[in-house]
Amino acid sequence: MATNIVDINACPNKTISLSIHVVLDTAGLALANPAQIQTTVTTLNQKFSPMCVQFKICNYDTIWESLYNQKTAEKYLTEMTTKYNIPNTINIYYSSSVSSLWGSLDGSAGLTASANDKIRMQNLLFRDFMIINYSDLTTITHEMGHFFGLYDTFDKPSGIAELANGTNCKSAGDSICDTEADPATFGATMVNCHLTSPTKDANGEYYTPPVCNLMSFYPAGCVKYFTPEQYNRMLNVFYTKRNYLW
Numbered sequence: 001m002a003t004n005i006v007d008i009n010a011c012p013n014k015t016i017s018l019s020i021h022v023v024l025d026t027a028g029l030a031l032a033n034p035a036q037i038q039t040t041v042t043t044l045n046q047k048f049s050p051m052c053v054q055f056k057i058c059n060y061d062t063i064w065e066s067l068y069n070q071k072t073a074e075k076y077l078t079e080m081t082t083k084y085n086i087p088n089t090i091n092i093y094y095s096s097s098v099s100s101l102w103g104s105l106d107g108s109a110g111l112t113a114s115a116n117d118k119i120r121m122q123n124l125l126f127r128d129f130m131i132i133n134y135s136d137l138t139t140i141t142h143e144m145g146h147f148f149g150l151y152d153t154f155d156k157p158s159g160i161a162e163l164a165n166g167t168n169c170k171s172a173g174d175s176i177c178d179t180e181a182d183p184a185t186f187g188a189t190m191v192n193c194h195l196t197s198p199t200k201d202a203n204g205e206y207y208t209p210p211v212c213n214l215m216s217f218y219p220a221g222c223v224k225y226f227t228p229e230q231y232n233r234m235l236n237v238f239y240t241k242r243n244y245l246w
């Protein structure tokens, strides 16, 4: 398994088209404007530049059906995406609501969605689809990480917790070895991106959680980086599963 981005032969040098869909609220207001969204895309591009993938807003529309700003049940998402999706682009809908169906997956476009959402992801309409909640436009970078196959650093799809010493890193946790084991202490008190009450793993060793990783849930002021292995996985997903994108 590749452990460094240079192991992935070839920089794709690809610019992927984004279709931005701003869903108005019940008062007819757009809760984000083009400049605000472009700012987040600029940051997104900085974070993805090491893997030679960039994103460009190619379509920008406003959806005057506030129903879609309130309801995110699959029925409504199906309607909305049928009407507004632009094929072969990443369709990003901005909304105020996150339904219980989709839970915290406010950008559940990923190949790594929860089991429930994975079933929904089989619907082709949702393949190139993402919802970003107006309350935090910057999550676009994190959600794009999911879109290209990354798990949250604290996730454990195999059900096995990663040990602090990393010996089971390939099969446990997020199954990426250069992200430290993350005990999901993101609600804990932090000072200067440091957990004030460090926790220990099953071996009694201190965790050193990846508080600066973009796929963690640590404060926005701390998260800044993807790791080489994360880039590798995203490149692999780009080449094998997302290479149809314009």
Ligand SMILES: [Zn+2]
Pocket (backbone or CB within 6 Å): 142, 146, 151, 152
């Ligand atoms: Zn996530």
